[in-house]
Amino acid sequence: MSRKERLERIIEYFRKAMPDAVTELKYQSPYELLVAVILSAQCTDKRVNQITPLLISRFPSPHKLAEAKPDEVFQYIxxxxxxxxxxxxxxxxxxxxxKEFNGNVPSDIEDLMKLPxxxxxxANVIAAVVFNKPVMxxxxxxxxxxxxxxxxxxAKTPLAAEKQLVQLIPENLITLSHHWFILHGRYICISRKPRCSKCGLVDICPYRNKNLKE
DNA sequence: ATCCCGAGGG
DNA sequence: CCCTCTGGAT
Incomplete structure (x- = not known):
């Protein structure tokens, strides 16, 4: 089975299982999403969503947050x-x-990556979710x-994986695929104990067929 | 003990 | 390439 055929099968499955997958982070503006994604490093989305309402109500704009002391922000997060x-x-x-972007979240990947x-x-999350760019x-x-x-x-690095996936997946499906992979990984294809009995892709899954045959 | 929508610095 | 940061859930 070629990788393209494999992809077609996977897309077909996810289309039915999660037709309109989106991020589980709660936000009401690009600024709020940017804050949430920064917080999400090595942290569950569920916990980030517990933190952001108070944090955003205290620092509702980049201007307010720019004037904050890190010690106070620390208390919220x-x-x-x-x-x-x-x-x-x-x-x-x-x-x-x-200072650099007039209080607005930039759309360019290079600009986004300049931000601490x-x-x-x-950067890719913002570009994909806010600006509808075909990045993974x-x-x-x-x-x-x-x-x-x-x-x-x-693929030994995330960047290597990103390049392979962007080349493989049709442009109009890249962002949706990103969310499919996230949600599938979070609830079905769990790192430590994958719930293969809940997965409709077991018949074509190399990992399952090599390592987890029951 | 391992994992969670990583980033920055050496 | 490596290391550190570092709380909470399972």
Whole structure:
């Protein structure tokens, strides 16, 4: 089975299982999504969603957050991973938004990556979700699911995985596929104990057929 | 003990 | 390439 055939089968399955998959992060503006995605590093979306309402009500705009002291921001985000780093990143990010981008979230990947706390994955999320660009953010779920399903091979870095996936998947399906992989990875193709009995792709899954035959 | 929508620095 | 940051759930 070629990778293209494999992809067709996977798309067919996900279209039925999750026809309109979107991010589970709660947000009402590009600024709020940017804050949420920065917080989501090594932290569950569920916890981020518990944090952001209070944080956003205290710092409702880049301008407000730019004037904040990292110590105060820390108090709002202390229950997520790396709160010290993220507090500094959030304030620095807001300051750069105000100074360099007129208080607006930029659409260009290179511009986004200039922001403190914004690496390639976060930049790609903003570009994809806010600006509808055909880019593939590769996080731990995307990397794992794409690997297990045999959509990528020998990818040692997220960037290598990203390049393979962007080349493989039709442009108009890249962002939707990103969300499919995230949600499938979160609820079905779990890292430690995949729920293969809930998965409709077991017949074509190399990972399942090699490692988990029951 | 391992994982969660990683990023920055050496 | 490596390391550190670092809370909470399972």
């Amino acid at each position: 202390r229950s997520c991973s790396y709160p010290n780093n993220k507090a500094k990143h959030l304030v620095g990010m807001a300051q750069m938004l105000v 706390g914004v690496g390639r994955k976060t 953010p590769v996080d731990t779920h995307v990397f794992r699911v794409a690997s297990r399903l045999g959509l990528i091979q020998n």
